[in-house]
Amino acid sequence: DAKTTQPTSMDCAEGRAANLPCNHSTISGNEYVYWYRQIHSQGPQYIIHGLKNNETNEMASLIITEDRKSSTLILPHATLRDTAVYYCIVNLGSARQLTFGSGTQLTVLP
Amino acid sequence: EAQVTQNPRYLITVTGKKLTVTCSQNMNHEYMSWYRQDPGLGLRQIYYSMNVEVTDKGDVPEGYKVSRKEKRNFPLILESPSPNQTSLYFCASSLSQGTRSYGYTFGSGTRLTVV
Numbered sequence A: 001d002a003k004t005t006q007p008t009s010m011d012c013a014e015g016r017a018a019n020l021p022c023n024h025s026t027i028s029g030n031e032y033v034y035w036y037r038q039i040h041s042q043g044p045q046y047i048i049h050g051l052k053n054n055e056t057n058e059m060a061s062l063i064i065t066e067d068r069k070s071s072t073l074i075l076p077h078a079t080l081r082d083t084a085v086y087y088c089i090v091n092l093g094s095a096r097q098l099t100f101g102s103g104t105q106l107t108v109l110p
Numbered sequence B: 001e002a003q004v005t006q007n008p009r010y011l012i013t014v015t016g017k018k019l020t021v022t023c024s025q026n027m028n029h030e031y032m033s034w035y036r037q038d039p040g041l042g043l044r045q046i047y048y049s050m051n052v053e054v055t056d057k058g059d060v061p062e063g064y065k066v067s068r069k070e071k072r073n074f075p076l077i078l079e080s081p082s083p084n085q086t087s088l089y090f091c092a093s094s095l096s097q098g099t100r101s102y103g104y105t106f107g108s109g110t111r112l113t114v115v
Helices: none
Strands: A009-013 A018-023 A032-038 A045-050 A061-064 A070-075 A084-091 A104-109 B004-007 B010-013 B019-025 B031-038 B042-051 B054-057 B076-078 B087-094 B110-114
Touching: A009 A018, A018 A032, A018 A084, A018 A104, A032 A061, A045 A061, A045 A070, A070 A084, B004 B087, B010 B019, B019 B031, B019 B087, B019 B110
Parallel strands: A009 A104, B010 B110
Antiparallel strands: A018 A070, A032 A045, A032 A084, A061 A070, A084 A104, B004 B019, B019 B076, B031 B042, B031 B087, B042 B054, B087 B110
């Protein structure tokens, strides 16, 4: 799997957009970028994934650079309940290769 | 409701006493997987299954067994638990068709303490 680099922690004001960066400079052409989050000790929650194009769903938007070496997860209007550890994962989409790193602790401040 | 159900949520057991943590999903997913989460080590894959009767080792399979006799169930078996298997365990499942990719759905976790 391509390795990912994320900031250890970030703060965001409630109601503002949270932009979480991820570097994956060794990503291969057929690897997807996934984002998950984990709130305290709950099970990780799938947020979004993409291959080349930007993606949007009801939870977030994913912006992937043209060279695919980095991406940004955008939570458009962060709430206190979005406080969590956010994981950026690169893999081929198979059962074997979902490897979690250390993630980014996002704290949404009132 | 589409979900992955793990049982029990909490378990305290003694060294050497065999135990099984059950995992069941109601989404007809092919892929299922077990993870353990430990402070400072993050989430690590124990075993995974790509379909019925097809299982393979993840990164930390020692001391664990799994089986996949039915599509919906993927139990995790600890034949002789030891204190170093004290951890938070998660089961996950995913749909995958051909080259298309999907996200995993995780269970709520099982907190296991081996004394």
